[in-house]
Amino acid sequence: xxxxxxxxxxxxNQPCSGYDLVKRFNKSVDCFWSASHQQIYKxxxxxxxxxxxxxxxxxxxxxxxxxNYTVTDSGRQLLQRWIGEIEAISPIKSDLLIKLSVGHxxxxxxxxxxxxxxYSQHKEKLKSYQSxxxxxxxxxxxxxxxxxxxxxxxxxxxxxxxxxxxxxEAMGFLGQPVAIRE
Amino acid sequence: xxxxxxxxxxxxNQPCSGYDLVKRFNKSVDCFWSASHQQIYKxxxxxxxxxxxxxxxxxxxxxxxxxNYTVTDSGRQLLQRWIGEIEAISPIKSDLLIKLSVGHxxxxxxxxxxxxxxYSQHKEKLKSYQSxxxxxxxxxxxxxxxxxxxxxxxxxxxxxxxxxxxxxEAMGFLGQPVAIRE
DNA sequence: TAACCCATGTAACCTGTTACATGATTAA
DNA sequence: TTAATCATGTAACAGGTTACATGGGTTA
Numbered sequence: 001x002x003x004x005x006x007x008x009x010x011x012x013n014q015p016c017s018g019y020d021l022v023k024r025f026n027k028s029v030d031c032f033w034s035a036s037h038q039q040i041y042k043x044x045x046x047x048x049x050x051x052x053x054x055x056x057x058x059x060x061x062x063x064x065x066x067x068n069y070t071v072t073d074s075g076r077q078l079l080q081r082w083i084g085e086i087e088a089i090s091p092i093k094s095d096l097l098i099k100l101s102v103g104h105x106x107x108x109x110x111x112x113x114x115x116x117x118x119y120s121q122h123k124e125k126l127k128s129y130q131s132x133x134x135x136x137x138x139x140x141x142x143x144x145x146x147x148x149x150x151x152x153x154x155x156x157x158x159x160x161x162x163x164x165x166x167x168x169e170a171m172g173f174l175g176q177p178v179a180i181r182e
Numbered sequence: 183x184x185x186x187x188x189x190x191x192x193x194x195n196q197p198c199s200g201y202d203l204v205k206r207f208n209k210s211v212d213c214f215w216s217a218s219h220q221q222i223y224k225x226x227x228x229x230x231x232x233x234x235x236x237x238x239x240x241x242x243x244x245x246x247x248x249x250n251y252t253v254t255d256s257g258r259q260l261l262q263r264w265i266g267e268i269e270a271i272s273p274i275k276s277d278l279l280i281k282l283s284v285g286h287x288x289x290x291x292x293x294x295x296x297x298x299x300x301y302s303q304h305k306e307k308l309k310s311y312q313s314x315x316x317x318x319x320x321x322x323x324x325x326x327x328x329x330x331x332x333x334x335x336x337x338x339x340x341x342x343x344x345x346x347x348x349x350x351e352a353m354g355f356l357g358q359p360v361a362i363r364e
Numbered sequence: 365t366a367a368c369c370c371a372t373g374t375a376a377c378c379t380g381t382t383a384c385a386t387g388a389t390t391a392a
Numbered sequence: 393t394t395a396a397t398c399a400t401g402t403a404a405c406a407g408g409t410t411a412c413a414t415g416g417g418t419t420a
Contacts, residue, residue, distance in 0.1 A: 001276075002277050002280070005277070005280060006280050007262040009280050009281075009283060009284045012284055012287060013284065021240075025305040027234070031280070031283075032275070032276050032280050032283065033275050033276075033280060034245070034275065035331040051186060059280035066307045076287070079284065079286060079287065080288050081291075082281070083284070083285075083288050083292060083293070083296060084288065084292045084295070084296060086295075086296055086299030087277060088303065089278075089300060089303045089304060089307065091215075092214050092338055093184075093215050093216065093339065094214050094215075094337070095184050095187070095213070095269060095336075096186060096271075097214035097334040097338070098184070098188050098191050098213070098214050098215060098334075099191075099264070099265045100330055100333055100334045100337075101191060101213075101214065101330055101331050101333075101334040102191045102194055102195065102265070102330065103265075103330040103333075104261060104326045104327045104329075104330050105258070105261065105265070106262050106265050106266065110262075110266045111265070113266070113268075114265060114266060114267070115354060116270055117268030118268065119212065121271045122271060126270065133351065135252070135275055136194075136262065144286045145286045147286075148282055148283055148284065148285040148286050149283050150280045151282055151283075151285075151351075151352055152279045152280075152283040153280075154230075154351060155276070155279055155348045155349060155352075156274055156280075158345075158347060158348045159242055159274065159341070159345075161338040161344065162341055162343070162344035163229055163337075163340075163341075165340060166336060166337045166340045167233055169272060169333075169336060170333055172255070173329070181283050
């Protein structure tokens with residue numbers, strides 16, 4: 001369900017083919033959702049059948065023909081209505097937190113290595129977000145559209161920073177018992 | 183898959199029935215995963231069939247008989263191996279960020295109301311986490327087991343704080359254009 | 365010549381959600 | 393007497409993952 005809205009949001013900014021959408025989704029920040037190509041093609045077909053998207057075949061030299069999707073008025077309205085809805089925030093689902101919560105059942109070294117693995121992934125992700133943020137920051141003037149994208153990106157950065165700070169706290173605790181703060 | 187590990191983690195600290203597990207999962211911080219009772223009963227049956235759990239029927243006065251589940255050696259080993267594994271961190275999936283990223287397509291008032299709705303939910307969740315944290319902080323001495331649970335809880339608090347700070351940033355932006363920071 | 369990119373799909377399977385089902389006990 | 397709690401499940405469906413399929417063009 002949310003995937004359909006994520007697709008509408010991506011295409012409303014920039015119409016493109018299914019193949020290109022997949023790439024944009026996997027660049028991971030163009031959009032704040034993720035999906036496999038199988039899912040995306042299926043959702044595109046459904047959205048078109050429901051008249052929320054229209055497609056145009058584009059023939060190319062030396063390349064397969066592709067379908068370019070554009071959001072229809074109906075699709076735009078659907079998206080706009082959805083933006084106004086307030087859903088319940090989804091509960092945390094973190095395998096790392098499950099692991100840590102029963103950390104006393106494994107050797108400390110195991111735990112430190114696992115933590116380190118997650119830690120470096122969050123640092124990587126932060127780096128990639130920050131490099132995109134830099135591109136926004138370097139622009140002299142941002143369109144309102146770009147400002148909103150930048151704002152969403154800022155949330156991603158804050159999330160990664162929170163994880164990184166917590167990993168450091170956890171590693172401090174594993175190194176030596178740490179005072180309880182509130 | 184992760185659900186099974188979440189169940190093992192919960193039961194290794196405190197054996198209980200499926201019904202009680204559901205309640206613990208929904209208290210939302212005892213565990214950092216969530217699931218419906220249908221899912222949990224099914225996963226419990228599978229874990230028992232695979233010999234990772236053993237159950238004991240407990241007859242009660244004026245109440246239905248319940249099954250008490252305990253983690254077996256095999257279950258404990260399975261959990262311990264899993265704790266040592268480093269999975270890829272899961273990509274952000276946030277409907278709020280999708281909404282914000284195309285914020286230019288709706289009136290600012292709509293956006294502010296939506297943001298406000300998510301904002302207050304995050305504040306609520308933070309409050310509930312903090313009240314649990316207080317219980318840990320008030321204890322004179324925490325077992326190593328409790329210290330690990332407290333540590334996981336700290337991550338939840340940090341996540342909520344990050345969301346809250348970002349919501350405030352976003353509302354500031356919607357009030358008046360805000361300077362771009364890095 | 366092997367592997368990868370372009371471009372779009374189908375099919376089987378697993379996970380998760382919603383609805384339905386039962387039946388006794390207890391609190392408002 | 394209506395609703396909620398205790399306690400455990402089945403069944404249908406939606407969402408998501410993995411594997412399989414095709415076929416020309418480009419890079420190593």
